[in-house]
Amino acid sequence: MTATAAAYASVGAIDFPVFRLPGVYPPQADTALLAEAAASAPIPRGARVLDAYTGSGVLAVTAARLGAGDVTAVDVSRRAVLCARLNAWGRGLPVRAWRGSLAEVAGGYDVVLANPPYVPCPSPAVPAGRERAWDAGPDGRAVLDPLCATAPDLLNDKGFLLLVHSHVSDVDQSLAALRAAGLSVTVVARRRVPFGPVMRARAAYLEAAGLVRRGQRHEDLVVIRADRG
Template identity: 55%
Template sequence: MVPPGVYAPQQDTALLARALSDESVPVGAAVLDVGTGTGALALAAARRGGRVTAVDVSWRAVFAARVNAARAGLRIRVLHGDLFAPVRGESFDLVLANPPYVPAPGGRRRPRGAARAWDAGPNGRMVLDGICREVPSLLRPGGVLLLVQSALSDPGRTVGQLRAAGLKAAVVRRARIAFGPVMRGRERWLRQRGLLSTTDQEEELVIIRAELAV
């Protein structure tokens, strides 16, 4: 179920789900899905035997994830809140993150409504930098972060910040996808910023995997 205003699972969701399928998820492993949307990734982790907590800043998304979990017969704890605020003091074996990462015009004002799922400030890092700062304290020894972002929002900076925090981090998957409605709507602005060439018609998505040493 995808209510109006809730981010529908798309290619970035599928790419992150494929990365999840490469991970060993022991039964009972503590999993956090931050920015869960409809709960698609949380459900995938629960089917693998994970003990899943899902978080979203949108009440509509929280409702959708709870309903989708109930329909699937899976037990998932779904919390409302911004990023990691609802799980302060907890730790996890696996963190999944599909944050907003699309560069957006309009300065650093916080997006509203459905745009909260994709708009991420002029450099696309309004949320990514916060994840890089906070996720190391949420991971258990041997814990893993799987994060999807656009190549437009500087994956090298993400990897560098995670490594500086003591994690082993690298890009492990890449995929090129045709522009969707959001990218098409700001294609001219992105070209003016030099984030797209005059011939680019596809966006590159990457999966970053980061692991905290045991």
């Protein structure tokens, strides 16, 4: 591992070193919570799994280590795709990583893992650079809304989605959107954590937009399970 690698020991299901290039979203509390939810689900042995918005590929690696037989990792970032490939290749795991958007993904998955961008930001424009890993429009739902609407198309008849995001981006709206898309939904994990660097830097905007209380510097991370079958 090089200086760009970071070791994550005993953080839920993330108990392995992760290679990450500069500019690639680092595994954080939301990643760990989703990995724990995947372990608890559990992911069926031999399952076909999609890791959407893969980042460094941690969730794809986790799914393969949990027994998935065929894992696809997708991200719009070339660096992220490279990291996902290296993190899987070094462990001999059945992960294929490719660059593209979720709209290009064919369906039929047993499990979809999603840690999409969900941080509210002042600009509605599509971000460039590393900010596209977290910025998601004024209410944080620029990626969440289309994901919820198209989730059934990604799943097979018995498949399920595990989606993590912050309460700041309106968990109730995600639950309602997934139900409207015909899925059965439940909250399977929740954790309160202090704001990380991005949310701290965005605190004044979040307060002005009424998304958090004045002086609030924590968020509730939530994992939603949505079943098609």
